Amino acid sequence: MSCRLALLLLPLCCFFACHGKHSSPAAEVYGQRITRLELDESMRTHLWTHHQKWTDLAPAARKQTRWEVLENLVNDRLIRAFRLMDGTTATLPTPGEKREADMQQRQFATAAEFPQRLAAQQQTPRSLAADIHEAQLDEAWITRQIQPALQEITPQQLRSWYNEFKETLRIPQAFHAAHLFLTRHDPSKPNREAEIHELRRQFMAKEKTFAQLTAAHSDDARTKKLGGDLGWFTQQRMPADFIEPPHLRRSPERNRRPPHQRAPRGRSAASHRRPPPALPAAGAIRVLSCRDH
Structure with a gap:
């Protein structure tokens, strides 16, 4: 403009x-x-x-x-x-609408929280869908307006720019983490070590997948339906005692620290490897977790 x-x-x-x-x-x-x-x-x-x-x-x-x-x-x-x-109007949904709607709902731990949040914003599922639809059309429209003003970049210019800034684009080694969270706040379950060992046994024996165990046993409502997925983490973003063991351990193993310092954790590195330059690692950490706090 x-x-x-x-x-x-x-x-x-x-x-x-x-x-x-x-x-x-x-x-x-x-x-x-x-x-x-x-x-x-x-x-x-x-x-x-x-x-x-x-x-x-x-x-x-x-x-x-x-x-x-x-x-x-x-x-x-x-x-x-x-x-x-x-x-510029459209009645058919845009490709990004379902993706945006799913992202909106995944912010909440339970299905009941989503309509409560909508009501607090004086919204309904229909009005939210309409807002997302209009916002997607706005984004597509402004993109079309800007596009003619953009200069076409040649492969030679792109390579030159990359060679100059490639170190700033390097993505550090990363790990994909998931956890099965067991709380100790339940008075009926003061000690859950036996449960942790049994879950680890089922996982190692391949009786059930980690996602199945998480859905059935995790106390973390936000991630239990997502296979315990916590996303990707670089080593710099995680505590040393959490991120260092995957370099050494190839299967779930009990943490030997006393329970008052840290609750038992089982870990496994599913396919950890060092990535090529500027590419993320394809590592994955599976965590069986039980916390005192």
């Missing part, structure tokens, strides 16, 4: 005082309102992604942060207004 066009659009954006009810408007763009509730939700997301807390910000920083978030919302509304004026 050119500076001249941006200046011409300013009269079309109306800003309101940022106080009042959640349903009251904080701004209006081409007749589309940005509510206080939407601004507050965007503020929460902004603070979380920047590792900030509202209570830690000085008054001037709070004001600046609020204006930045509101400006982003206004820009989103402008893009939608231009798309609609351009006549």
